[in-house]
Amino acid sequence: MAKDSLIERLENLPQDRKAMLNRLRRVEGQLRGIQRMIIEEKPCYDVLLQLSAARKAMQRACIEILKNYLQKCVHEAKAPDFDNLEKLIEALIEISPAARAHSPEGDE
Numbered sequence: 001m002a003k004d005s006l007i008e009r010l011e012n013l014p015q016d017r018k019a020m021l022n023r024l025r026r027v028e029g030q031l032r033g034i035q036r037m038i039i040e041e042k043p044c045y046d047v048l049l050q051l052s053a054a055r056k057a058m059q060r061a062c063i064e065i066l067k068n069y070l071q072k073c074v075h076e077a078k079a080p081d082f083d084n085l086e087k088l089i090e091a092l093i094e095i096s097p098a099a100r101a102h103s104p105e106g107d108e
Contacts, residue, residue, distance in 0.1 A: 023064065030050065030054040034047060037050060059095055063095070073085070
């Protein structure tokens with residue numbers, strides 16, 4: 001059996017996954033733009049402003065992925081997978097701005 005091409009797989013994705021890929025492509029474009037700003041020696045403030053916007057966009061993408069996964073778990077699961085739920089909770093805590101601000105890694 002031949003595997004579907006990547007293009008065929010992309011075309012057959014559910015709408016929520018297509019939306020997520022589009023969101024990630026926009027973030028990717030933002031990051032490329034920031035790289036270009038650095039090469040062109042744009043003012044530090046402008047670069048930092050764009051970095052902040054890209055970080056917020058990534059946080060929103062993380063939240064959307066978690067939200068979609070949780071909805072899927074709740075609607076499709078007959079019995080909750082507590083190991084997976086625990087990992088999701090840890091991920092939510094990790095992407096939380098408040099948690100990142102108080103952790104040693106928050107300065108990265």
